Amino acid sequence: MGDHKEPQINIELDQEIAEGTYSNLAIINHSVSEFIVDFINIMPGVPKAKVKSRIILTPQHAKRLTKALVDNVKKFEQAHGEIKDYEQPPIPMNFGGTTGEA
Numbered sequence: 001m002g003d004h005k006e007p008q009i010n011i012e013l014d015q016e017i018a019e020g021t022y023s024n025l026a027i028i029n030h031s032v033s034e035f036i037v038d039f040i041n042i043m044p045g046v047p048k049a050k051v052k053s054r055i056i057l058t059p060q061h062a063k064r065l066t067k068a069l070v071d072n073v074k075k076f077e078q079a080h081g082e083i084k085d086y087e088q089p090p091i092p093m094n095f096g097g098t099t100g101e102a
Contacts, residue, residue, distance in 0.1 A: 021052045035062040 023039035030036065035057045042049040057065065077083060 023052060025049070030059075030062075034058060 021039065022041050025040040025042050027038045027040065028035060029038075037055045037057070038051045039053040039055070040049050040051055073083065
């Protein structure tokens with residue numbers, strides 16, 4: 001009777017992706033149908049930076065990601081203490097459109 005199995009997804013992670021990409025700035029744009037998150041590594045004193053990765057999400061997945069990040073930050077802080085959020089000077093963005101920062 002209770003033999004209902006959850007479907008499993010086999011997720012592969014190749015070596016290049018597993019190494020990751022460092023980012024210390026995320027710029028978020030959105031339309032009615034998608035959220036676009038650009039991850040950037042900006043260096044102090046360097047006036048130019050390149051987008052290192054762009055992730056495009058549906059609004060539903062963006063909301064699930066937000067919930068998952070909030071949950072994981074809470075778990076991290078319970079284990080390691082509060083994450084300090086230091087004041088950062090504003091970074092001028094010069095490529096138009098509505099933007100948010102994270």
